[in-house]
Amino acid sequence: MIPKRDVQKLYNLPSEVKFCRKCTISNQRPRITFDEHGVCSACNFAVVKRNEFDWEQREQELLELCDRYRKNDGSYDVIVPCSGGKDGSFVAHQLKYKYGMNPLTVTWAPLISTELGRKNLDSFIDAGFDNVFGKPNGVVTRKLTHLSFKHMGDPFQPFIYGQTNFPMKMAVQHNVSLIMYGENGEVEYGGDMKNAFRPTREIADHDSHYFSGLPPEFWEQHGLTRADLAPFMAPKYQDIVKNDTQIHFFGYYKNWDPQENYYYCREHTGLEPNPERSEGTYSKYASLDDKIDGYHYYLAYIKFGIGRTTSDTAHEIRDGKIDREEGCALIRRYDGEFPQKYFQLFLEYCDMTEGEFHEIIDSWRADHLWKKVNGEWALRHAVYDEEEQQGNMAA
Amino acid sequence: MSNLRLIPRLDIKGKNLIKGVHLEGLRVIGDPQEYAVKYYEDGADELIYMDAVASLYGRNNLSEIISRTVQNVFVPITVGGGIRSVEDVQRLLRSGADKVAINTAAIANPELIKEVSNRFGSQCMVLSIEAKKMPDGKWHAFTDNGRERSGRDVHEWVQQAVGLGAGEVLLTSIDQEGTRKGFDLELTRSVSEIVPVPVIASGGMGSVQDLFAVVDQGKADAVAMADILHYDRMTLVEIRDAALAEKIHVRQV
Numbered sequence: 001m002i003p004k005r006d007v008q009k010l011y012n013l014p015s016e017v018k019f020c021r022k023c024t025i026s027n028q029r030p031r032i033t034f035d036e037h038g039v040c041s042a043c044n045f046a047v048v049k050r051n052e053f054d055w056e057q058r059e060q061e062l063l064e065l066c067d068r069y070r071k072n073d074g075s076y077d078v079i080v081p082c083s084g085g086k087d088g089s090f091v092a093h094q095l096k097y098k099y100g101m102n103p104l105t106v107t108w109a110p111l112i113s114t115e116l117g118r119k120n121l122d123s124f125i126d127a128g129f130d131n132v133f134g135k136p137n138g139v140v141t142r143k144l145t146h147l148s149f150k151h152m153g154d155p156f157q158p159f160i161y162g163q164t165n166f167p168m169k170m171a172v173q174h175n176v177s178l179i180m181y182g183e184n185g186e187v188e189y190g191g192d193m194k195n196a197f198r199p200t201r202e203i204a205d206h207d208s209h210y211f212s213g214l215p216p217e218f219w220e221q222h223g224l225t226r227a228d229l230a231p232f233m234a235p236k237y238q239d240i241v242k243n244d245t246q247i248h249f250f251g252y253y254k255n256w257d258p259q260e261n262y263y264y265c266r267e268h269t270g271l272e273p274n275p276e277r278s279e280g281t282y283s284k285y286a287s288l289d290d291k292i293d294g295y296h297y298y299l300a301y302i303k304f305g306i307g308r309t310t311s312d313t314a315h316e317i318r319d320g321k322i323d324r325e326e327g328c329a330l331i332r333r334y335d336g337e338f339p340q341k342y343f344q345l346f347l348e349y350c351d352m353t354e355g356e357f358h359e360i361i362d363s364w365r366a367d368h369l370w371k372k373v374n375g376e377w378a379l380r381h382a383v384y385d386e387e388e389q390q391g392n393m394a395a
Numbered sequence: 396m397s398n399l400r401l402i403p404r405l406d407i408k409g410k411n412l413i414k415g416v417h418l419e420g421l422r423v424i425g426d427p428q429e430y431a432v433k434y435y436e437d438g439a440d441e442l443i444y445m446d447a448v449a450s451l452y453g454r455n456n457l458s459e460i461i462s463r464t465v466q467n468v469f470v471p472i473t474v475g476g477g478i479r480s481v482e483d484v485q486r487l488l489r490s491g492a493d494k495v496a497i498n499t500a501a502i503a504n505p506e507l508i509k510e511v512s513n514r515f516g517s518q519c520m521v522l523s524i525e526a527k528k529m530p531d532g533k534w535h536a537f538t539d540n541g542r543e544r545s546g547r548d549v550h551e552w553v554q555q556a557v558g559l560g561a562g563e564v565l566l567t568s569i570d571q572e573g574t575r576k577g578f579d580l581e582l583t584r585s586v587s588e589i590v591p592v593p594v595i596a597s598g599g600m601g602s603v604q605d606l607f608a609v610v611d612q613g614k615a616d617a618v619a620m621a622d623i624l625h626y627d628r629m630t631l632v633e634i635r636d637a638a639l640a641e642k643i644h645v646r647q648v
């Protein structure tokens with residue numbers, strides 16, 4: 001019997017569920033804050049970004065940053081983490097072809113690659129980039145996937161370890177001090193706002209922001225060895241410091257617009273979208289590389305009531321691509337859709353039965369978010385119900 | 396030989412004219428009304444209005460935009476997106492549309508084609524197809540603005556739909572749409588050859604050479620164009636002149 005988790009306590013979630021007045025996100029997203037008008041920190045940041053940032057000045061800062069780190073001896077001067085998707089490819093292409101840098105692009109392998117993801121990465125590399133591809137031991141990755149699904153409520157955690165730590169390792173190994181990520185998710189999508197007005201992130205925040213307080217070393221308690229976990233771990237802290245490693249966000253310097261990144265990469269790096277919408281959402285251009293990622297998004301739906309469509313609509317509303325009414329209609333239609341397509345594959349990958357899968361899922365259901373109705377789990381609070389109520393009151 | 400029709404295609408979302416790539420991403424271009432009038436004045440033979448997200452959001456609200464447009468635009472207008480019933484068709488025709496283009500609802504309920512055709516005439520019933528080439532080389536029809544696989548083979552479906560009364564086919568290649576890499580010639584030709592009704596080729600026009608190819612090799616009866624016009628890469632006047640110079644039968648404006 002898997003013990004029930006106290007999700008609310010683990011993530012410090014408010015008891016009363018509130019939805020942002022402007023977008024579709026709720027106050028259950030960890031670390032997000034709402035102002036006195038019921039507007040989330042990400043929406044407020046989007047307004048500031050649109051109206052107050054001096055993008056010419058920011059580009060000037062980017063030019064200065066590039067000049068500061070630029071090397072002319074043929075060695076790499078910037079590390080760009082990149083899967084071959086629209087965001088990292090955009091950053092790498094801009095840095096190389098617009099700002100004259102010599103990037104080393106680094107890719108941490110998906111847990112189970114999709115054909116399209118591999119094809120897009122190949123197209124990206126063929127568009128003129130050096131790339132190192134990190135792929136850890138399959139047996140360990142599978143074990144870690146199962147363990148993190150069970151104990152952290154996220155099967156994607158091994159990927160997140162690598163995605164976060166591998167670029168730092170490559171930076172140290174290649175003596176490159178500058179790492180350039182795309183957007184700061186904490187700031188753009190709601191989270192800790194302390195870095196909203198600076199270009200960098202603190203490496204010391206990685207454990208809390210990306211690993212839920214459990215770094216790779218933690219899994220020694222569950223029978224994995226240091227050697228098993230080494231590929232997932234960060235380089236030694238003194239080596240990071242000695243290398244003077246700095247993590248910057250491209251989104252600080254240039255207006256970040258995922259849709260425009262898609263158009264850009266379609267044209268410059270041969271990016272192809274999914275032939276059909278991804279399960280759990282309406283979009284075809286994001287998060288295409290991994291057959292497992294549907295379970296990552298599904299767990300967010302279980303833990304926080306925030307499914308993939310909620311996340312996608314929230315940032316598209318902030319970007320002015322859709323309005324809130326559309327967002328609610330999309331959430332009603334797609335949010336929380338079970339990722340059926342690769343279910344059997346996922347069970348086999350984790351060596352787990354369907355019964356165990358559902359037991360784990362239910363152990364992560366927060367009581368203040370879920371109730372049983374006629375034997376089926378249902379959300380206690382949905383943004384579209386609230387929208388409808390408000391509409392009726394207005395009428 | 397009848398004239399090749401040059402048809403600007405206006406994809407609409409909410410109040411805006413938008414443009415995607417592979418029917419994905421929806422960049423706002425501007426006010427559809429302004430573009431419609433400009434294209435009419437430049438000699439468009441017809442216009443297509445497509446509510447790109449109507450099926451996705453379960454709504455249909457182009458009536459208002461159409462009724463405003465027909466005050467200044469006097470060429471046939473085809474309207475598509477989110478049409479689910481004969482009543483929806485009637486409302487759009489009353490607003491000033493001349494034809495309706497139906498995809499998602501026709502696939503869900505092919506009888507709708509027959510009902511619309513019987514009630515308003517087959518010339519009014521345009522079958523809209525969003526086609527994507529699959530790894531086995533066949534084309535599948537998609538719904539919901541290219542998001543959902545319907546499981547239907549394009550060639551079987553178009554024959555069935557024409558048998559039910561569809562009088563024209565708007566054939567959009569998802570693979571080419573928004574790429575400026577030219578029309579899917581093989582798709583257009585293969586569909587044109589198996590149905591007796593006109594086929595409008597849509598998706599991929601990046602230059603007049605693409606238009607020449609889709610007429611010559613694709614056997615298209617009409618050409619829908621969006622990117623090339625919306626981004627002002629060429630005007631309709633230039634396109635028409637180039638077609639005339641190539642001895643393609645188009646309307647003399």
